[in-house]
Amino acid sequence: MNLTKHKDNYKVEVFSKRNNARYLIDLSLRDPEYLTGIYDTNGKLKEPISGWVDPISGIYPVDFGFDGVFYLLAYQQIAGTFHADTVGTMQNRLKWNGYMFVLDYQDLAIYGANDG
Structure with missing residues (x-):
């Protein structure tokens, strides 16, 4: 299970329990x-927000x-304040260990911003 939590200064922390990694x-x-719906003018959270990883x-x-x-390459959407608020995607590479598929590698993909 993966968890998300908004932080001050416009950050979202994602924690992967499977490999004990933070993103x-x-x-x-x-x-x-x-x-401005989430942060004040100083970049502080207005209220605690926890998202989730699908x-x-x-x-x-x-x-x-x-x-x-x-x-196997497995994708999981990372939601921010609501489900349609996608803030990234977990990418999990799974390998066969002779008995089952296990996590071999994990990374996080984020979306770029449009310049206009």
Whole structure:
């Protein structure tokens, strides 16, 4: 299970219990109207906010080394203040250990900001 928590200074912390890893998402490039709904003018949270990470929403076999060995690439959406407020995506690489698929690698993808 993965958890999210908004922090001061336009940040969202994501914690992965599976591998005991913390990730930090910077929201500072989001629309100012969006930010003023969550933060005061000094970048402090107006109230505590906890988001969530969805269960796996997509899973794809991928041969990363082009050697016939396939991993599963599993995606999980990270929600901010409400479900449609996507702040990133967890990308989990799963490998077969002879008995079951286990987490081999995990990273977090964020979305870029439009410049106009």
